[in-house]
Amino acid sequence: MIVARTRASLRDARARLPGTVGVVPTMGALHEGHRALLRTARRRERSVVATLFVNRTQFNDPADYAAYPRDEGEDLAAFEACGVDLVFAPPVSEMYPNGFGTRIDPGPIAAELEGARRPGHFAGVATVVAKLFNLTRPTRAYFGQKDWQQTRVIARMVEDLNLPIDPVIVPTVRNPDGLALSSRNVRLTPDQRQAATALWRGLASARDAWDDDERSPAALAELVRTTIRAEPLAKLEYAEVRHALTLEPVGRARPPLVIAVAADIGGIGLIDNVVLGDGLVDDGGA
Numbered sequence: 001m002i003v004a005r006t007r008a009s010l011r012d013a014r015a016r017l018p019g020t021v022g023v024v025p026t027m028g029a030l031h032e033g034h035r036a037l038l039r040t041a042r043r044r045e046r047s048v049v050a051t052l053f054v055n056r057t058q059f060n061d062p063a064d065y066a067a068y069p070r071d072e073g074e075d076l077a078a079f080e081a082c083g084v085d086l087v088f089a090p091p092v093s094e095m096y097p098n099g100f101g102t103r104i105d106p107g108p109i110a111a112e113l114e115g116a117r118r119p120g121h122f123a124g125v126a127t128v129v130a131k132l133f134n135l136t137r138p139t140r141a142y143f144g145q146k147d148w149q150q151t152r153v154i155a156r157m158v159e160d161l162n163l164p165i166d167p168v169i170v171p172t173v174r175n176p177d178g179l180a181l182s183s184r185n186v187r188l189t190p191d192q193r194q195a196a197t198a199l200w201r202g203l204a205s206a207r208d209a210w211d212d213d214e215r216s217p218a219a220l221a222e223l224v225r226t227t228i229r230a231e232p233l234a235k236l237e238y239a240e241v242r243h244a245l246t247l248e249p250v251g252r253a254r255p256p257l258v259i260a261v262a263a264d265i266g267g268i269g270l271i272d273n274v275v276l277g278d279g280l281v282d283d284g285g286a
Ligand code: AMP
Pocket: 025, 026, 027, 028, 032, 033, 034, 036, 037, 142, 143, 144, 145, 146, 147, 170, 171, 172, 173, 174, 180, 181, 182, 183
């Protein structure tokens, strides 16, 4: 496994990679969710590139950036164990040299939900992902369903800017109690960690209601809200039923849909979602 620290050394190493190239962008603190992306890429591509960069411009809260867990040694070992061929782990100065000024504005899709909660977040994501795409020139790029809106912002950008890249969305990996794996989970106390399961419990109750033919978006969203509000340590940020692709509000619940939830637990922002509709998330085939 090659570890590139500079754009120049990345370009050299990338030029030598054979066949199809899958890129897995990460901010490190790797867990089984990241590993699922890496394994999917490993299965499907001849060459796998992982990126490791905690991107300051997508953190609207400096304290969240400062507290973001970092352990490069462990991350590199995890990449190696997953069969990654090339890691790009640049310092900030390589990604944002003096004079850096261009930003990608992802448009209205970035203003909703997480975008409303975290102003500027998706401009930061889109900009760094576009840079990473240009540097790694992948055939396909692998992203997690857990950050559903992120996958839609990137799909929009790929289409709008005619980027020659195929995004692949890998299903959310969860703990046995349903909590979606997140690098931020390590910051939760045991009580908060327990409270955090309310996100999944709420989503699961909405999905059960969906299976029982509930088709009112308001009723489905309210089931999630009620579950989170019953949890004293959790502060509900939003629970919404939206069109899964455009993220626009829907009048009647009809696939493709996403039920998206965000809550604040002890100052830590957690998100989760359920997607209703076929073919939106990678099914492990091909
Ligand atoms: P991050 O390091 O948090 O920026 O995440 C890197 C990638 O891993 C993103 O595409 C995330 O959506 C994905 N990811 C994070 N958590 C999970 C999870 N629990 N299941 C699947 N993918 C995940």
